[in-house]
Amino acid sequence: MADVTQAHVLEALRQVIEPKQNKDIVSLNLVKSVDIQGSTVNLTILLNRTVASFKNQIQAAAEKVVLAVPGVEKVNVKIDRPISGDPRLMSRADLGVRNAIAIASGKGGVGKSTMSTNIAISLALDGANVGLLDVDVYGPNVPIMMGVNEQPKGRNNKIMPLESYGVKLMSMGFLVD
Structure with missing residues (x-):
């Protein structure tokens, strides 16, 4: 089994495009966290309300590309909102x-x-x-x-x-x- 690294996961996530800006979610700094535990990858992706309607599409695409990384057997994708209070x-x-x-x-x-x-x-x-x-x-x-x-x-x-x-x-x- 290949060792899964954060670099491999982020490289795979470059294939996931944010539809409003037509750029990948890594370049847009939308990947909040990548937690790798053995063959399981837990991701948190930040989406603001302008792309909330694409939440399921982005979540499914992220899961699909990360599952294609050698050594990954399970992917958990959490979508979060970047809301900051004063x-x-x-x-x-x-x-x-x-x-x-x-x-x-x-x-x-x-x-x-x-x-x-x-x-x-x-x-x-x-x-x-x-x-x-x-x-x-x-x-x-x-x-x-x-x-x-x-x-x-x-x-x-x-x-x-x-x-x-x-x-x-x-x-x-x-x-x-």
Whole structure:
């Protein structure tokens, strides 16, 4: 069995073309990581939202070309999104998340819940892991907008979020009658 090297894998990945820029994913620095464990290769490829519709095509092409490398028997391709938050803000908020978007206003009725819901669903459809926290005490509309009627369940003395449209939800509307 031939030894699989990162150089062999990257050379194979030069055959995978990013359709919008018509260049290979290695030249575009879209290969975030290559982890080789014996005959198994684990890849992480970065794709922004402009090429999200080509995700399956790029993933399949990467798997195919890497499987053709001598010594490779299994390939795991993970697609990630290059989203960067403002490091000055993210370092101050220990949220345990990579990025946070806060939507607030000093006035009611301006569409905060509508915007929050639409942004959350859009990000989830793009493949991001999304949570939505609705802390509006006077008019928690997110449960209605997301079509959720049930109450969250508790586990290990914690309230577990509900999920709708691929978005994890917690709302004051779940906690008040």
